[in-house]
Amino acid sequence: PQRILLVENSRTFTTMLKEAIEQRLELPVSVATSLAEAGRLLDEEQGWFLVLTGLVLADGDRDKVVEYFLSRGLRTVVVSGVYDEDLRKRVLQQQIIDYVLKNTPGSIDYLVWLVQRLERNRRIAALVVDDSMSARMYAASLLRMYGHDVYEAADGSEGLKAIEAHPAIRLAVVDQEMPGMEGVEFTRRLRTLRSRDKVAVIGISGNTDPSLIPRFLKNGANDFLRKPFSREEFFCRVSQNVDQLELIGTLQ
Known part of the structure; x- marks a missing residue:
């Protein structure tokens, strides 16, 4: 099992979150209340999968905390007790996975879902x-941050070859404006190879044509994103579509 590091100085919150993750997901959680203690745990154990960290620690300011874990190559989720829009924007400019308010209703359930989603993503290629x-590199880097193995294709023909060659691909993010084969046509051809319950397709485009979204959906896409999109929206759309694939598989 991959280990999770929870760095937070609120004993009540850490107890609740640790118990929820370990009981529901059966993943081991270690708790630290400072950067120094977190560093010792990271050095002593192997197999760290994710860090859930607060921003108020005795030996680190807000920027130092995030920078510390990212510098060690760890996937990081920031859990904050105070809503500050400027802080949120500044933190999200760094390569963290998510910014979660811990004092909102449902925050524990959301964090448990988030950990489960990231853990399962390691077995789902995109x-x-x-x-x-x-x-292409930007979208691929986000998907790798979320734990997916990622394949890249520069055009529709190369993308269809990748679909046929790699059965582990369960998610495709497809741009509309491509030479030779547009995204809608790629999606239509993909559906002759993989059904909606096997591969989720998210179309993307900066085109403002109002007919584009229904064309994507009618030709087999599961969802659509308008460029430019935020990292948070991208993560939510990707996660919801992968959740639906898993739910369909469970029902089947």
Whole structure:
């Protein structure tokens, strides 16, 4: 089992969250109340999968806390007790997975779901099809941050070959504006190879044409994102579509 590090100075919150994760997900959780203690745990144990950290620690300010865990290559979720929009925006500019308010109703349930989603993502491959290298690399980097194995394709033909070659691909993020084969046509052809309950397709585009979304959906897409999209929206859409795939598999 992959280990989870919970760094927080609120004993009540850490007790509740640790028990919820260990009981519901059967994943081991270690607790630290300072950066120094967190560092000792990270050095003593192997197999760390995720860090859930607060921002108010005795030996680290807000920026130092996040920077410390990211510098060690750890997936990091920030759990804050105070809503501050400027702080939230500044923290989300760094490569963290999510920013969660711990004192809201349902925060424990959300964090348990988040941990479960990230743990399960390691067994779900994703495909990004986009002729723009920068856009493709950006989407792929986000999916890798969320734990997915990611394949990349620069056009529709290359994307279809990847679908046929890699049965583990369960999610495809597809741009509309591509030479040779647009995203809608790629989605239509993909559906001849994989049904909706096997691969979820999210279309993306900066085009404001109001007919584009229904065209994507009618040709087999599960969802659509308008460029530019925020990291939080991207994560929510991806996670909800993968959740639905798993739910369909369970029902079947």
